[in-house]
Amino acid sequence: MENFIVSARKYRPATFDTVVGQSSITSTLKNAIANNHLAQAYLFTGPRGVGKTTTARIFAKTINCLNIDLENNPENIEPCNQCESCQSFSNNSSFNIYELDAASNNSVDDIRQLVDQVRIPPQVGKYKIYIIDEVHMLSAQAFNAFLKTLEEPPAYVKFILATTERHKIIPTILSRCQVFNFSRITVGDMAKHLRYVAENENVIADDDSLHLIAEKADGALRDALSIFDQLVSFTSGNLTYKLAVDNLHVLDQAYFFKISDNILKGNISHVLLLLNDIIEKGFDGQHFIVGLGEHLRSLMISKDAATIDLMDTSQNIKDKYKEEAPKYSVSLLVKSLDLNNQCDLSYRASNNKRLLLELSLMQMCGLANAINNPEAEKKTLDLKKNEVSQSFLAELQVVTESLSNIPKPTIHTKQSVNTATTNNSPSENKINISEEKATYKAPVSQSIETTSPPTKRSTGRGFTSGMGLGFSLNQKEKTLKQEEDPQAYMFGKENVTDPVDPAKLKEIIDNFIINLHNQPSLKSVLLEEQPQMINESDIEFKLYNDSQAKDLSEHSEKLLMRLRTKLNNYSLRMKITIIKTAVYTAKGPKDKYDNMVKKNIHLQTLKEKLSLEIES
Ligand SMILES: [Zn+2]
Numbered sequence: 184m185e186n187f188i189v190s191a192r193k194y195r196p197a198t199f200d201t202v203v204g205q206s207s208i209t210s211t212l213k214n215a216i217a218n219n220h221l222a223q224a225y226l227f228t229g230p231r232g233v234g235k236t237t238t239a240r241i242f243a244k245t246i247n248c249l250n251i252d253l254e255n256n257p258e259n260i261e262p263c264n265q266c267e268s269c270q271s272f273s274n275n276s277s278f279n280i281y282e283l284d285a286a287s288n289n290s291v292d293d294i295r296q297l298v299d300q301v302r303i304p305p306q307v308g309k310y311k312i313y314i315i316d317e318v319h320m321l322s323a324q325a326f327n328a329f330l331k332t333l334e335e336p337p338a339y340v341k342f343i344l345a346t347t348e349r350h351k352i353i354p355t356i357l358s359r360c361q362v363f364n365f366s367r368i369t370v371g372d373m374a375k376h377l378r379y380v381a382e383n384e385n386v387i388a389d390d391d392s393l394h395l396i397a398e399k400a401d402g403a404l405r406d407a408l409s410i411f412d413q414l415v416s417f418t419s420g421n422l423t424y425k426l427a428v429d430n431l432h433v434l435d436q437a438y439f440f441k442i443s444d445n446i447l448k449g450n451i452s453h454v455l456l457l458l459n460d461i462i463e464k465g466f467d468g469q470h471f472i473v474g475l476g477e478h479l480r481s482l483m484i485s486k487d488a489a490t491i492d493l494m495d496t497s498q499n500i501k502d503k504y505k506e507e508a509p510k511y512s513v514s515l516l517v518k519s520l521d522l523n524n525q526c527d528l529s530y531r532a533s534n535n536k537r538l539l540l541e542l543s544l545m546q547m548c549g550l551a552n553a554i555n556n557p558e559a560e561k562k563t564l565d566l567k568k569n570e571v572s573q574s575f576l577a578e579l580q581v582v583t584e585s586l587s588n589i590p591k592p593t594i595h596t597k598q599s600v601n602t603a604t605t606n607n608s609p610s611e612n613k614i615n616i617s618e619e620k621a622t623y624k625a626p627v628s629q630s631i632e633t634t635s636p637p638t639k640r641s642t643g644r645g646f647t648s649g650m651g652l653g654f655s656l657n658q659k660e661k662t663l664k665q666e667e668d669p670q671a672y673m674f675g676k677e678n679v680t681d682p683v684d685p686a687k688l689k690e691i692i693d694n695f696i697i698n699l700h701n702q703p704s705l706k707s708v709l710l711e712e713q714p715q716m717i718n719e720s721d722i723e724f725k726l727y728n729d730s731q732a733k734d735l736s737e738h739s740e741k742l743l744m745r746l747r748t749k750l751n752n753y754s755l756r757m758k759i760t761i762i763k764t765a766v767y768t769a770k771g772p773k774d775k776y777d778n779m780v781k782k783n784i785h786l787q788t789l790k791e792k793l794s795l796e797i798e799s
Contacts, residue, residue, distance in 0.1 A: 191408040194380050197273075198261045199241055202234050203376045203404050204368035211363070212242055213260040217253065221246065222361040224333055224342040226318075228349040229365025232403025238365075239314045239343040243280045244272045246341070247308035268308045279305045279312060285325075286317040294325040298332045301340050311340050318344040319351035326353060333359050367402025370394060370495040376404065377411055381422070386415050388422035394497035395427045434466055436500065439478035440507065446519065446544070447510060449552040454544045468536050469527070472543075476523045482508050483516045515554050519547045681751040683716055691749055695742055703784045705734040711781060712762075720754040722746065726761050727782045735759065772798045 196202045199209040215221055225242075227235040241262065245251065250263040262269050271277040283297060297313065305311045315321075321329065333342060333356065344360060346352060377393040380386075396414065400407035410431065418426045428435045438461060445453040461471055484490040485501070485508035494501055526543035533539040692714050699706040705726075712725040726732050739757055747753050776797050780787045789795070 189409065190380050190384070190412050191405045194376075194383075194408065196234070196237055196241065197264055199238075199245070200261065202238055202241065204372035205234050205238065205365055208363050208365060209238065209241075212238070216242075216246060216251070216260050217257050219253065221341065223336055223340070224344065224360040226349075226352065226357065226360035226362045227343065227345040227365060228362065229347070230367055230402055231347050232400075232405035232407075233365045233368055234404065235345040235365050236314065236316055239345060240272075240280075242343065243310075243312035243314060243341070244269055246310050247272070247277075247279055247305075247312070249308070271307070279308050279310065280314070281312070282314045282316065284316045285320040289321045289325055291322065291324045291328050294321070294328045298328065301332055301336060304337070304339055309339065312343065313340065314343045314345070316345050317347070318356075319346045319348045326356065330355060368404050369402075370397040373397035373400065373402075373404055373407050374497065377407060380408065380411065384415070384420075386420045386422060389424055390497045391424035391499050392422045392427040394500070395424060395431065395433060398496070399431055399433060432465075434461065434471065434474050436478070436503075439475060440503070442475065442544070443478060443482065443507075443511070446547045447515070447551050449548045451545050451548045454548060455541055458540060458544060462537065468540050469530050472523060472527045472530060472540065476520065476527065479516055479520050479523060482511055483513070483520070486511075486513065486516075512554055515550055518550050522546050522550070678753070679751055680720070680754045683750050683752055683755070685716070687750060688716065688722070688746070689713065691746055695738070695745070699738075702731075702734040704782075705731045707781070707784045717758065720752070721756050721758045724757060724759045726759060728761065732759050732761060 199213055202209050225239075227239060229235055244262040244264075245260060247268045248262045249266040249268050251260065264270075264273065268277065268279070272280055281297070281300065283293070301311070301313070303311075336342065342360075344352075344356070349357075349362075349364075374390070374393045374397045377388075377396060378390075381388045381393070392414075393411075396407055396410045399410060414422055414427055414430055417430050427433070438457060442454055442457050445457065458471070462468070481494050481496075481504050484493045485504035491501060491505060494504065522543050526539055530536060530539060692709065696706055696709050699709075708727055708731055709724070714722050714724045717723045724735060726735065743755065743757050746757075747755050776786075776790075
């Protein structure tokens with residue numbers, strides 16, 4: 184019986200051009216040889232099975248090959264595999280090339296032995312080459328013993344160090360080497376090489392099976408070739424995708440297509456049955472989630488011809504994705520990917536992993552239903568918002584306290600206001616003296632009144648209004664919809680009621696006041712009457728009139744949200760008290776003027792702009 188040679192050895196590349204998937208490195212090395220610019224030491228890093236040692240051997244063989252003629256044939260930089268040097272190398276009988284596996288020979292003595300050999304010049308060929316594999320395994324002392332030689336080796340010595348773990352190499356070694364980073368071999372490159380091997384071995388194999396092997400090998404060609412050998416013997420040289428899936432214990436792509444198809448239909452029961460089938464076949468849940476994520480991603484990138492090549496798979500499978508992708512909307516795919524990702528992240532910590540998987544799949548089905556039937560979904564969303572705004576308004580109770588001691592400013596002052604207003608720009612017409620109007624019903628003030636009177640309307644939706652805040656519920660709903668959903672921050676926190684720190688409260692309020700650029704009247708009243716806690720959960724805002732209350736109401740939701748979260752007390756409420764006026768006894772026109780300014784800051788601007796003076 185013929186001796187079986189494993190494919191990884193039999194098809195180990197013997198020339199630079201046959202190295203799989205590392206063309207940039209091999210061409211750089213060939214150029215270095217052609218230009219005679221050889222470094223003293225090289226470090227090849229990269230994952231296992233990507234061709235580091237193979238490339239090192241080819242490099243070693245090439246620089247010693249007797250048939251390389253740089254002067255007459257500088258184009259041909261490949262070992263001839265025929266000369267004495269190449270032959271002895273191929274037979275493992277070369278005295279010029281030493282291979283040391285640092286994983287098993289990592290002591291100081293091993294390195295000393297090597298260093299001793301370095302002193303003897305080569306007998307045949309130009310160079311002595313030392314290939315040290317897994318160099319990161321050398322002990323610290325061995326590294327140090329090696330360093331001196333690495334620093335100043337004889338001209339005929341070349342070192343090629345190889346490692347899978349570059350970060351373990353000490354900087355003093357790194358700095359003395361020319362470093363080459365070997366990348367993972369792509370599935371496409373690997374499948375091509377497998378095809379080459381299959382043809383040479385007279386193995387019948389379909390493209391999908393070779394791609395599957397390449398995917399399973401995860402970038403390592405050596406692994407791909409061993410899997411290939413294994414499958415060839417299992418399947419007696421007739422490799423199909425189906426047989427490969429069965430033997431490699433890989434989840435068949437068809438499952439994912441079925442699952443996504445049922446997600447699209449919103450068919451929860453089918454999806455759960457498919458998942459059950461997969462679990463019963465012994466597949467790990469996390470494995471499934473990762474696979475589903477890749478599948479959804481593939482669908483996503485197949486939607487656009489520009490991104491379809493991001494998929495590292497056979498043309499057959501690409502075509503299948505291309506055909507399926509248009510059925511799925513981008514938003515469904517993005518949201519499903521997000522759910523899938525969340526499931527993946529919480530999988531390890533979950534106590535009921537299967538339920539987590541099922542829940543995620545059900546949510547994906549739900550997504551599809553929502554997208555297919557957007558009207559129904561919109562309705563439920565709107566309903567939620569309404570509930571929120573009602574609960575908010577229920578909390579915003581406005582209590583008016585009228586104080587009996589109302590000062591009686593002279594008509595004279597009011598007249599001066601009137602005159603000024605009628606002669607001025609429209610922006611200053613917004614003086615609201617509705618309070619005076621209510622008190623005196625004087626025709627003078629009637630003419631000044633240019634803003635619409637506050638709407639006194641009972642909303643009948645749990646909103647109690649003492650004086651009428653001058654805004655309707657519709658307005659409230661509109662602003663609420665534009666803002667963040669307050670339910671999100673309140674959810675589950677209703678019971679958090681930390682005691683309120685007055686200093687912190689003041690800080691939040693002050694911060695709020697500073698930003699009130701467009702409501703100077705509200706700003707001044709809040710500066711004057713600092714809002715305070717009047718019991719465990721009510722913060723009292725004392726205001727002078729409806730207009731200020733209206734202004735405040737524009738901010739109340741955000742402010743309340745901020746107060747609750749920053750003070751960590753979710754029972755807090757804002758209580759607005761309208762003080763018709765401050766308790767004071769009018770002494771003269773100056774006092775009266777000051778009092779009016781308190782109520783309406785515009786008056787001060789008016790007085791300054793028109794250079795008015797107060798009677799004394
Ligand atoms: Zn040769």
